[in-house]
Amino acid sequence: MSELRLETRALSRHFGALVAVNGIDFKLAAGARHALIGPNGAGKTTFINLLTGLLPATHGQVLLGGKDITAKAQAARVKLGIARTFQINRLFRGLSVLENVYISVAERMGAASSMFYPAGKRSDVIEEAMYLLGVLKLADVAQRRVSELPYGRQRLVELAIAMGLRPEVLLLDEPAAGVPSAESHIILDAIERLPEQISVLIIEHDMDVVFRFAKRVTVMVSGAVFAEGTLKEIEANPQVRAVYLGQADGGQRHG
Amino acid sequence: MSDAASSAARDAFAARLEHPAARALIRRHRLRWWEVLPWAAAIVFYLAFPDYLGFGTELLITILFALSLDLALGYAGIVTLGQAAFFGTGAYTVGLLAFHGIWTEPISGLLVAALAAAVVGLLSGLVLLRTSGLTLLMLTICTMALLEQAANMAHDYTGGFDGLPSLPIAPVFRVFEFNPLYPNTQYLYSLGVVLVCFLFLRTLVYSPFGQSLTGIRENLLRMHAVGSPVRRRLVICYTISAAIAGVAGGLWAQTNAYVNLSVLGLDRAATVLIVLILGGYGRLYGAFIGAVVYLALEHFLARIYPTAWQLGLGVFLVLIALFARNGILGLGERLWRGYRARRAKP
Numbered sequence: 001m002s003e004l005r006l007e008t009r010a011l012s013r014h015f016g017a018l019v020a021v022n023g024i025d026f027k028l029a030a031g032a033r034h035a036l037i038g039p040n041g042a043g044k045t046t047f048i049n050l051l052t053g054l055l056p057a058t059h060g061q062v063l064l065g066g067k068d069i070t071a072k073a074q075a076a077r078v079k080l081g082i083a084r085t086f087q088i089n090r091l092f093r094g095l096s097v098l099e100n101v102y103i104s105v106a107e108r109m110g111a112a113s114s115m116f117y118p119a120g121k122r123s124d125v126i127e128e129a130m131y132l133l134g135v136l137k138l139a140d141v142a143q144r145r146v147s148e149l150p151y152g153r154q155r156l157v158e159l160a161i162a163m164g165l166r167p168e169v170l171l172l173d174e175p176a177a178g179v180p181s182a183e184s185h186i187i188l189d190a191i192e193r194l195p196e197q198i199s200v201l202i203i204e205h206d207m208d209v210v211f212r213f214a215k216r217v218t219v220m221v222s223g224a225v226f227a228e229g230t231l232k233e234i235e236a237n238p239q240v241r242a243v244y245l246g247q248a249d250g251g252q253r254h255g
Numbered sequence: 256m257s258d259a260a261s262s263a264a265r266d267a268f269a270a271r272l273e274h275p276a277a278r279a280l281i282r283r284h285r286l287r288w289w290e291v292l293p294w295a296a297a298i299v300f301y302l303a304f305p306d307y308l309g310f311g312t313e314l315l316i317t318i319l320f321a322l323s324l325d326l327a328l329g330y331a332g333i334v335t336l337g338q339a340a341f342f343g344t345g346a347y348t349v350g351l352l353a354f355h356g357i358w359t360e361p362i363s364g365l366l367v368a369a370l371a372a373a374v375v376g377l378l379s380g381l382v383l384l385r386t387s388g389l390t391l392l393m394l395t396i397c398t399m400a401l402l403e404q405a406a407n408m409a410h411d412y413t414g415g416f417d418g419l420p421s422l423p424i425a426p427v428f429r430v431f432e433f434n435p436l437y438p439n440t441q442y443l444y445s446l447g448v449v450l451v452c453f454l455f456l457r458t459l460v461y462s463p464f465g466q467s468l469t470g471i472r473e474n475l476l477r478m479h480a481v482g483s484p485v486r487r488r489l490v491i492c493y494t495i496s497a498a499i500a501g502v503a504g505g506l507w508a509q510t511n512a513y514v515n516l517s518v519l520g521l522d523r524a525a526t527v528l529i530v531l532i533l534g535g536y537g538r539l540y541g542a543f544i545g546a547v548v549y550l551a552l553e554h555f556l557a558r559i560y561p562t563a564w565q566l567g568l569g570v571f572l573v574l575i576a577l578f579a580r581n582g583i584l585g586l587g588e589r590l591w592r593g594y595r596a597r598r599a600k601p
Contacts, residue, residue: 093473
């Protein structure tokens with residue numbers, strides 16, 4: 001197995017009496033294409049929130065490149081290379097597409113606290129933002145307000161903002177959620193073209209996406225790891241088929 | 256990398272900056288021709304209405320105060336109804352120093368007022384900005400009420416309810432005296448101060464910092480997720496906003512030559528909020544339009560119907576809230592865009 005990028009040890013999160021995430025040991029390899037699947041309420045999004053530091057863990061550890069980052073706040077983890085997208089769009093809706101990505105790139109480059117020169121003077125930030133928009137095929141709408149875009153392309157902006165942080169680890173929370181199936185291919189194409197060295201963890205309900213994209217799969221049920229393995233192993237696992245894949249055929253999506 | 260490859264990379268770099276969206280962002284901060292208009296209008300007002308310069312001074316100070324609120328509320332989305340706390344801090348700083356004969360030089364007086372208000376903004380901001388929404392709103396009102404009560408109770412220094420009358424303010428540049436009957440100096444001095452503060456704010460809102468403030472306003476959760484030190488940014492913004500409000504308050508005390516509790520009241524805080532909403536927030540010039548419209552309405556409605564002029568203002572505000580959510584400027588922008596779109600079609 002290749003080098004380890006992100007790891008959790010006995011990671012747990014309680015909400016009062018509810019144990020949303022229960023002692024998860026998880027390993028994300030460098031350059032991984034790893035899918036996290038599981039029925040509704042399995043704790044997948046909570047798990048991602050623990051990885052990014054949006055929620056503090058109740059127990060356990062998160063390690064990035066072997067270093068314990070459990071105590072680090074969200075902003076510090078971003079600086080260390082963990083970026084995410086949200087299941088529901090979290091965009092700067094009133095701003096243009098370019099400004100959305102500018103904010104993220106400026107933050108990474110340390111330009112965002114500068115007060116005494118215009119934002120337009122940072123041509124390095126603008127250039128990189130435009131480059132990302134080009135890669136994600138958003139350049140034609142760069143000047144448009146995000147809220148005016150169709151939902152599928154808004155999802156791409158979500159991805160562009162995360163890519164602006166130049167992450168080592170990218171956590172995608174149902175990147176195609178809510179996108180009409182006619183448009184979903186643009187998201188999947190974009191995900192397939194992500195740079196190889198980025199370790200990607202993707203939460204996904206749509207098994208077609210998982211089969212197309214993932215090399216390894218972790219199945220979560222009721223806050224715990226139910227099964228883990230390569231795509232083939234998971235596909236062949238009768239228990240997984242029983243609890244999850246069978247349901248997914250019914251076209252359920254949501255988490 | 257070979258020369259050919261690096262020159263190709265350079266070309267690609269340049270091409271991306273030539274994209275219309277990139278060019279728009281690069282040029283966003285440039286002065287546009289119409290931005291001269293408010294200042295030209297202010298000069299014309301000075302020449303055309305020498306009898307109304309007291310009114311004009313009040314107008315300029317209201318604009319500055321509304322600009323300070325626009326930074327916090329319009330750009331960073333900090334919901335506050337306590338902006339008068341800083342206006343009052345600035346006013347009382349100037350008032351106390353002048354009344355007790357410690358400091359009467361006006362320009363440095365404003366700097367001290369800004370500093371005092373900034374300190375209040377920083378200290379209260381460190382606590383307040385841990386909250387949001389209605390809690391934040393209530394806490395901003397509480398801060399202001401605390402200061403108002405403090406000013407009331409420190410009667411020996413502040414004159415309590417009666418305030419501090421007849422402040423001795425030294426001439427501007429040691430030459431131009433403040434004459435209460437002919438407020439020419441007050442007007443031009445205020446105009447200069449507003450211009451300087453405006454240029455500072457304009458630089459700020461077009462900077463990367465200003466862009467990150469709009470990010471905080473538009474989506475807090477996402478701002479955290481891109482690794483932004485959100486709380487620090489908000490506290491810095493709130494402190495600067497407080498300092499500008501402090502300058503406005505100091506200016507008010509200097510040009511009126513008195514201070515009283517009204518500078519710290521909820522009335523003043525609510526008025527400046529109405530001014531900003533009327534004009535349109537998050538666009539700087541809304542403060543200008545809002546202040547002009549509000550004070551003009553107040554002036555004329557009070558003449559027509561002295562006892563219930565606020566009724567007219569209320570009706571006007573309801574209309575704005577219903578039909579022009581982004582204020583008068585927002586409405587104007589929408590109409591202008593509609594006009595351009597219709598012209599572009601055939």
